[in-house]
Amino acid sequence: MRRLHRFVEKLLNGGRPRPFPADDADADALRVAIELRAARPGSGAPREEFIAGLHRRLARDQADAAPVPVRRRILVGGAVGAAGAAAGVFADRMIVGPPAAVPAAERLTPDIGAWHPVVNAADVAEGAVHGFSAGGVDGFLTRDGGRLRAVSGTCTHQGCRLGVHERTKLRCPCHGALFALDGEVLYHRLKAPIPALPRLAIRQRNGVVEVFVPQGPA
């Protein structure tokens, strides 16, 4: 009874219930508990963060799975991309996809691109690596010798999202490629060489670092 009670309490307060070996009577009680909990008004809708997060995860997954060369895939992606503005949309945008909640068209000025605030400049200490996602583009902001620099956070091989590795490198979770913080390729075990990470244009305004996300041909 105790474990059943705990399971039901988790359902009631929105947590993840802990598994336990249930008997027939438990199963019947849980079925009813789930049914009643699901009937609570307004509780069945997914969170927007969840929808956007899964969208990004699927985009990475799709990018990994695609057997076509990266160049071609970007073009195909451009043709069918959600933005529909079609060919030549900035490559990173296509791979990552716009967040579901905010259609790209509302955020970016067509043809020109837009500056997106990323972080307060004061919050980026010397040697810090700040990952960001702005306007559908993932990137990393670093400060080296006082100067700020931003590179794309998307692997140039198949578009997987990079992670920070040992605080001084960017590592691709898909095939293990390593990039320096300035975008240079440090290591890969791929048949063909891969290009360095593109630099992203940044500026400081009122103490805030902004990154430029082009919308037209990049």
Add this chain to the structure above:
Amino acid sequence: MRYWKSARRGTAEPAGDEPEPRARLHLVHGETYANWEAIYLHNVDRIYRLMFSKVGNRPDAEDLTAEVFLTALRPLRVSATVGEVRAYLLATARTVLAAHWRRTLGREITSIDLELLADNDPAPGAESGVAPGTGGSERRAERLLAALPERYRRVLELRFLHSYTIKQTAAELGLSVGNVKVLQHRALRRAAELDRDDPPAQAPQG
């Protein structure tokens, strides 16, 4: 089962126009999706609501929804029709849910009845905002509660429908915390007995 085949992502139809918010998508069975993102955006709400109605909590519903799409999207041909995609997603959801219960409680607590879903939800893209198979769940819960003795009904209503904590419930009913726990437990057991006599697949009576 053509859409099971792992096909290369070919040249799909261009999306054509601006991406629309999910709620405004209009698609019918015979049409196809522009790309995998359209498949995702058009179906994620439905699949999540379905999963939530089957597990009753957000963390599991999110995990299972993610599993459905991660499993289903890769082998899906973009040229599959809306109806085919939906059927495939639902079949995947059923498998994923069954595996979830096997893994966690060792027995199937809830399941996805594909035939019932097909009957209840003939029009994909309908603006109802109600997931397939969940439309009747609130009515069912009401019916179930109505059949219970007053004290049992009150404790379940307060805790499950009105999000009262045990303490709040105790204050509301003039009971001790321990009594509320016992009452709630008995009420669930009693409701489960009623539920057994009125399984979900059965058509509503009266």
